[in-house]
Amino acid sequence: DIVMTQSPDSLAVSLGERATINCKSSQSVLYSSNSKNYLAWYQQQPGQPPKLLIYWASTRESGVPDRFSGSGSGTDFTLTISSLQAEDVAVYHCQQYYSNPYTFGQGTKLEIK
C-alpha cells in the first residue's frame, strides 16, 4: 500500500499570510504513460464531508478560489494558500488515487494565528 505522510500535523497562520502544507507518498504516484500525478487535496470543515480542492496534483476544482494552488510531482507535493482567509480554517487531506487501496495523509489542521 502507498503510505501518505503530511506535514505539519497542525499549522497556525495569520490572516493574509501564506500557508503551506506538504504531502509525501511512499512511492511515486506519477503515471508515466500520461505524465499525470494521481494526487488530490481535500478541505474538510468541522462537521462537513471533505470537499475536493485540487486534483492531478495541481488542477483546481471548479469554483475553488485561485488562492489555493497545488504543486509537486512523483512523491513530494505541496498545497499552498497564498493569502489565508478566515473561511480557510479547516483540516486538509492529501490522497493518492494511483492504486487501490486509495490512501490518505493523516490530515493537517489549519488555524488562524
Added chain:
Amino acid sequence: EVHLVQSGGGLVQPGGPLRLSCTTSGFTFSNYWMSWVRQAPGKGLEWVANIDQDGSEKYYVDSVKGRFTISRDNAKNSLSLQMNSLRAEDTAVYYCARDRYCDSAACYSNPLGPWGQGTLVTVAS
C-alpha cells in the same frame, strides 16, 4: 446538480450487523465506480471499499475484508455497504463518494467527489 444522500447508521452492539445506503442523483450512476470512506472520531480519512460501474469488481481495505460487502443497484442509482461482525474500531462517520468514470472504451481514474453528507456508525454495548 449532483447529490449523494446517505441513510442508515446508528448504534449497534459489537458483533452486530448494519447496512448503509447512498442514493444518488444528477449524474449517470452506471458510468461511475463508487467508494465508501470512513473517519473515526478525531482521526483522518480511511478508504473502505469501492465497486466498479456494473458491480462485478469490488475492493476492500484489509481490515474489513470478509465482514463488509459493497453493492449497488444501477436501476435505483443507489449504493450500499453491508457491515457484519462489527467491532468497536469500526466506529466512524462513513461517507459515500463518486469514484472513477467509465465510458464504453475504458475507465478513468478520478479523485473522489462529490461526497455524501456522512452517517455515524457507533459500535458499543
